[in-house]
Every structure is written in structure tokens, then in C-alpha cells.
Amino acid sequence: MSFRRFLIKRTVIAALLTLIAVSIIFATLRLLPADPFSALVASGSLTPEEVEQVRAMYGLDDPIYVQYLRYVENLFTFEFGISLTQQRPVGEIIVPALVNTLVLLLPALVVTAILSSLAGMYAGWNRGSWFEQSSIVATTVFRATPIFVTGIFLLIIFSYGLGWLPAFGMRSPLANPQGYVATYASVDFLRHYILPFTATVLFYSGDFLMLARNSVVERKGSEFLMLHRAKGLSEMEQLGRAGRNSLLPLVTYFALRTGMLFQGVITLEVVFAWPGIGRALVQAILNQDYPTVQAAVFIMALAVIVMNLTADLAYAKLDPTVETGDV
Amino acid sequence: MSLLEVDDVKIAYRMPGDDVHAVNGVSFSIDEGDNYGLVGESGCGKSTLAKSVLGLLDDNGEVRRGSVRFDGRDLLDLSEREWQSVRWEDIAYIPQSAMDSLDPVMTVGAQIRQAIRKHRDVSKATANERVAEVFEMVGLDPDRTGNYPHQFSGGMRQRVTIAMALALDPDLLIADEPTTGLDVIVQDKIVDKLIEIQEEIGSSLLLITHDVGVVAETCDETSVLYGGKVMEQGDTDRIFGAPTNPYTIGLKNAFPEVDQFDEQAISIPGSLPDLTREPTGCVFRNRCPFATEECEGSHPALVEVDGRLSACHYTDRADEMRAEAADPATWGIDVRDEGDRTAGVGNAILETRDLEKWFRQPQGILDDLRGVDPDYVKAVNGVDLSVREGEIVGVAGESGCGKSTLAEVIAALQDRTGGEILIEGTPVDELLGEDTKEFRSRVQFIFQDPFDSLNPRQRVRAAVSEPLKIQGHDAETIDRRVRRTVEDVGLRPAEKYLDQLPTQLSGGERQRVAIAQALVLDPTLLICDEPASMLDVSLKANILNILREKADERDIGIVYISHDLASLTQIADRLAVMYLGRIAEVGATEDVVTAPKHPYTASLLAASPKTDPAVDRRRVLLPGEPPNPVDLPGGCNFAPRCPKAEETCRGEEPERSAFADDGHEAACYFPVEDVETELLERYAAAREEEVGEVVEDGPTL
């Protein structure tokens, strides 16, 4: 099978998965006992007649399949509608929040993937060394501790204790930058960034470290490394080859991890008051703002699916022995 | 001064409990341009010794005594950095298992280039030229340097490692079992290539192998190792012409020649010595039939006998021992009455008629829709084979010729796609009818790999009784039959083995458990797929003897599949040679071996190395590898590689009866009369031409 055919096949599968995810979101929200407007009636802000009007406006009177189709069409064209509580398009709420989250998590994940993998390879190569033992213990502790606990510790030490870094939010209350560049390329942002970033890096470091270490340990006794050594390659060059041969599981895991990017994001963002998608979701749920909830969940699901697709493709590209047909 | 001088080297591996004393005071030296052989069963310390010369011992290994001098320089004192410059530049290494020795995620060209550029300051382009050059030298297509290791067959990968070793014109080549696991024909070509190139570039060769034949044919001098000690050392012709050491005698016996059919395999019973203590007595004493109290006391020193060195207290009795060793009884093996073979008289147990197993090649969905006919791999393509009571039928052929598929189809482990299989006259479909019980009680299978075929958590008792339980026997019968069978395959007393786990057994013992598992149901037909290929020579002989015995005693029919012709000719009453899914030749073993009619059979037989150094054998340089059995040309399958092929051969496929004489049949229009002139000389001539084209030189570094 050619790579192109493989690509098409995988993409179709990913699209189907997305459709399924979307349908589940739809069904779940429709199955909830009360619709959002009953709450408004109960609270006395709308009369039943007004509710009828609003329902018609939102198309909730149409037959269910019409609603479904419209809903799917909207999601796939990234038309998320109007927020029920904030009277703005959902996109305007979700997109900046999503960007904030990605700005925090993606660099953290990339940094931890690279650093901990390298450390893990070094640890695996020097098996039984002091470095190996201590790095495993340290990263395992951080992996086992919930991310918000690490976050709270960091806050206690560096904000409240030493007072070096701010404790809340993404920028000082007084700063009011416009546009992404001004927002993210500032010292003020950086000071807010360090702690949640560190918490994330520490949390994920254990997985990559162990994975890299284990694959290098596995490669270490292999015949091909012996031949590399017999050719006169230096220790570091041999480690380099062992590392290259361990790349496959690491890349796969990286993609998988990125797909599960939003796991733990809620507590992280709540602890650091980071205005990201996790916090937006929590607020939307509390406010029963269904269009926003829908959009946030959809985006998270989409991220998982797209990242898994990338993982598959990277796998096929990286491993010469994987004939694209077998995947 | 010799190029390499290994002096009194002692190597041990540190282990949690006791250290393993792998090499115990070995000395030898290799002169410039010489071929030196190290032989011995696996575990005798050959690889350990080779690795110490390159400074490649595993982390827990250490040289405890002695020195290794290369070109006058003491290697053991080198720092890791100094080692790096010696490796490959001066001493190159051809590893034991080419299958796993190449970096799977790097193209083979890049791996060779890496070796060159590590030591020479040359541009990538110059390095690439050299890569292409060494590729041609070993007979690989230089256009394939950009391929990854998995795109090459085993034999081709071994060529890649040889090409890599040649890249820098090293002074010494160390080849660790370079052909183990390859077919005889491929082995012959690779050894030939290796020797040719080594002579061309004038380097010395240290050849490590357990195959007496390969050493006897290629090395000037040899050391025979056992238990980390040199048992016999000196001129190869003398050593294998008339061995003086009991171990060498036993080892040579265990390697039968292809034409020694009908002789009982004589193995060295017992297993390797315990290396966790330094040897105090003769390392061979627990297996040596001539051991005395004196041997218990001290390991004999190497003394000169008859122009070579031998380590035995009784070197003066060498002639006597050699004569006695030819008698199986000396080694405690029951002598079998060879005259008592019932071959060919019993009823037919197995008959296949035009048996076919075609594998459909995957093809695109579009082709499917368009109704394009799919391609098939014709793994088994019209095979007629019969086996009688008490008869062992050997099936030989290169890897990929369909032997294993044939075995699995007959054993109903795979469905057939055409033809008929009759077991004692009953079509298999009838036997397989409602459940497979009836079939399984008659037909049993023994797999190649004793390590994989047993469940690691199942004790011997459970493993052997399982087939009986499936058949629904009562506990008492099961116990009785399990004990009997276990003892029958030589695991005596049964008590000692019944409660052991596979990990507690040696390779040979495991394979015997597998045989017991197959025999416990008293099958009428036993199918063995390379049952001894993973085992050491002495164990192999052992398994052969057990199978022969069972065939004679219980009147079982046995299909014995192997690429090892020597074992086949020893054990089989009739021999069938397969090529690309068809039987090229079949007949009584003796007829086939002494007068092969099909050019392929003749080549295969001629490719087996001779353990007798006095025999001068011409190598079989059969061109190419078997083609992919998908798009086979019309006519005779073998025509593209056959030196005798003519127009007729390419037209219509020869029937198996094209040559027939008293049960000896060959599918060939022009049966071989004289192997030497009709085949071997023509192969060699064709090769000369090919080489002549290549040699018009490229740049050298």
C-alpha cells in the first residue's frame, strides 16, 4: 500500500471517529433532564412565552434529526453559536482560551519530551549509576503526585514563600495587552508562565524518562550496537544509535500524550487561575452555558483524534520496517 | 612475530552467584595472511575469545590473565579511545547473527559509510564510492546500498556485514559463525567469497564456527576448544585427518558426511562442564569415554603428538582411541541393528496427491473491483509424497522452498488449497470431520524451536499428559503412558524430569519433551520440521537416534524436514528434494545421494562441506537465490539457475517422472551424469565471467 493510500485511509477513520464523538456530545446534552432555558424560567428572568421564542430562535423546536444535522454542520465549520450567558459568539470565548492553554501545554510537553528522553537514554546507558537511580525516583514522585499538588507546592515555595513569582493568572491585573504578540512576548507573561510550565514539565517527565531508559536498556545488549562498537564508534555515538532506535516508542508516546493533552488541564488551570480552555469549560458547566460546553468538549475530542492520526503517520514514516500496509 | 598472539588468556564473567569461567588459559597465534579456525560446540568460549581480541566483552566479562598482542602491541592495555582506532581499521569483525547485527533504522549503505568515515577523513561521495565497491566485491547490487536491512534475505545480510568488514582493508578479519543458520548453498557461496576476498586483500582470518566441515575446508591452522580450554591445536589437515584428542574425535564423529548414509549418528553424550568453578580435572572428563582417575586429578597439558598439540593424558593411545570411538557402544549409545530396517515394506501411512497450498498475494481494492486475477505464492505446488510404516522420509531444500508449509499442511495446521491427503487410506477431511481428535491421535507434529514450543509455566508432566487429557483418557492410563513415553525418549528416570519446568531443562532435553509430547498418543505419522536445527551437533545426533528408534520400534512413519543434508541422509530411508514448491527429486536415500539426477539436488549435495581435509571439494557457486515463487517463469522452475537448461526446459514443466528408475524419480529433462563437469565447472566459469566484468577497478581509498 502506498503512503498516500495509507494516509487517506487513516484520515477517513479519523473523520469517522470525530463524527462519533460529536454525536455522543449531542446525545449527552439532549438527554440531560432539563434544557438550559428551564433554569432561566425557574429563576424568573424569562416568561414561558419568551422561552418559546428563544427556543425557536435556537432552533430547538425543529425535529431532532434536523437539529442534529445543523449541529454537525455547525461544529465542522467551527460555527459554535452564541454563548447563553455571555451574549458573545462562543468562538470568541473558546479560541483565546484554547490558545492560552496550548501556549502553556505544548511547549511544556515538547520540553519535557526532549529533556526527559535524553536524560532517560543517558540513564539507560549508564545502568545502575547514581544518575539512573535518582532520576527515576525523582520523576516517579512527580508522576505520582497530582499535578495540582505539585502546583500548590510550587506556589507555596516560589510565590508565597520566596515571593519571586506571581501566584495567579496569566498577567498582572494592570497589564492590558492587545493581540497575541503583545500578550505572550512580555516579561510579565513569562513571570506568570514559569510556575505552571514547571509543574507540567515535572509531571510528564517520568513517563518519557522511563520509556527512553527502558528502550535504551533493551537495545544495549543488542547485536547491532556491538557491531557499531566494533566499528570503532565512540560511546556517545553508540548511545546516539541506541537513541535513534528508541525513537519510535517515544514519538508514538509523545503523540499519544499530546492527544491526552487536556487530561489534568482543569485542575492545573484552576490552581494557577490560568485563563485556558479547562477553566472556560468549568465556568461554562457551572453556568449551564451549553453551546460553550459543546464547543470546548468538541475541540478537546478533535485534538485527541488529530494527534493520534499524527502518531500513526509518524510511526509509519519513522520505522522502515513498518510497511504501511501492516499498520 | 605473528600478527595476533593470544597468550594464556583467562576470561571470566562476573555473575551474581558464581563467576563463569568461560576461557581458561588459551594461547594461539595467527600469522599474516593465514586462516585460523576456532571450533567447538556452543558455549565453549569461542565468541568470548573473539570479543576479547576486539575489546568487546560484555560489561560483566573481564580478562583475568594473559595478553593479546596485535602487531606487537598489547591490546589489553589500550584505553577505550585507543581501542576505537584499532577496531575496524586493523581488526574488523563479522558478527555471529547477521539477522540482528545491522542497525534496523539505518540504510545498509549508511552503516558501511559510517565505518569508513569514522576512520578516514573522506567526503561522503568518496565513501559512497567505496561502499559501492565493497558491495560489488561481495556480489551485492550496488544500487541497493540505500535499502534497509529488513529488505535483504539472511544470506544477503551476511554479505552486507562482510562488505562492511572489507571497507577499510583490515589486517585481520574475525568472523564469528558467519554462516550458521544459512542454507548449505548460501553457506558455500559466502565462505567462498570470504576466502577469495581475504586472499585478495591479503588479510588474516580468524574463523569461528561449530561446523567441523567449514573449518576443515578453509583453515590452515585450528584450535579445538572445549570448556574454555584448547583440546587440540595445530595444522588443520592433521587435526581432522587423524584427530588425537577424544573430544576432537567425538566432534568429528558427530559431523557425518552427506554420503555416510545408513550409519548410526554417534554423538557425544552428556552436556557442557560446569564453568562456575575453574576446572581442576580434564574439562572433558564427564563426557569422555576414556576418562580415568588421572583425568580427574588434573587437566592435561598440551603436548606435541604427531605434528600438532593435544591436551589429553593418553595421547600415546590416540590410534587406539580413534578406532574405539567409531563404535557407538564406546559412547554408551545402544547399537542399532541397521540391517533390520523395514523400509518400503509396510502399508502406506501418508499419501498426498497433487497437494497444493497457494497463498493469495494482497492486492489493491481497485484491482479487486476490476476483477484482476490476484497473484499467488505457490508455496506447495503439486506435491505427491508417500510415507510407509516404519519409514522415515526426508524432505530437503533451501529455506523458502516450501518445506515447512508442506509439513504444516499435512499436519492440518494449515488448510490446503488443492489436492488430496490420505492418512492410512482415509481422506483427511473425513478424519477431521467432527472434531480433530481422531486426526490428532494419528498425526503429530514436532516444531523447530525447542524454546518456543513448550509452555514455560507447564511442568513436563502436564505438558506430556495434555494430549492424553484432550483425548479423554483416565488419570491412571495417563500417568502410565506419560512415564513410559518420557523414559522412552531418554529422559530417565522419569521421576527426575516429570516435575521440572522447561527453563530447568537444557535445549536437548526440551526437544525430547517435545518429542514425548508428540509420541504419547502413539501416532502413526510424525512430522518433524527441523527438530534439531537449533541444537548442538552432539544433541542433534541424539535426537536423530531417538527418531530412528521410534520409527523402527513402533512402525511410525516419519516425515523429517531439514535443510541439513547430512542429518537427512543419516536418518532418512527415502529422500525428497524440494525446489520452489515442487519435488525436484525423490528416491531411496542412497540412490539420491550417490547418483543425483536433478541438477538442483546435485548442487545441494555438492555444497555440503567435507570434514575430511584430504578431500578437495569444488565449491558450488549456484548463481542467484531462489526466485520469489510468485511470478514463476513457465517451464522448469530451476531453469533460470540451471547450467543445463535448454529451450525444452523453458517450454513445458518436466513431470516428476521425466527421469525414473526403480522408485527414483527426478523432474528433469536432462538428468545429471557428471556433477563436476556438467555443473560445478559451469557455475565457476559463469562466475569468472561475472567477476571479470566487475574487477575493472574503481577508486580505492
Ligand SMILES: Nc1ncnc2c1ncn2[C@@H]1O[C@H](COP(=O)(O)OP(=O)(O)O)[C@@H](O)[C@H]1O
Ligand atoms: N555476558 C555473559 N555473562 C555470563 N556468562 C556468559 C556471558 N557471555 C557468555 N557467557 C558464558 O560463557 C561461556 C562461553 O560462551 P561463548 O563465548 O558465547 O561460547 P561460544 O561462542 O563458543 O558458543 C558460556 O558458558 C556462556 O554461557
Ligand code: SF4
Ligand atoms: S585427559 Fe582423560 S578425560 Fe581428558 S580427554 Fe584425555 S582421556 Fe579424556
Ligand code: SF4
Ligand atoms: S529440466 Fe532443464 S532446466 Fe530443469 S533442471 Fe533439468 S536441465 Fe535444468
Ligand SMILES: [Mg+2]
Ligand atoms: Mg558464539
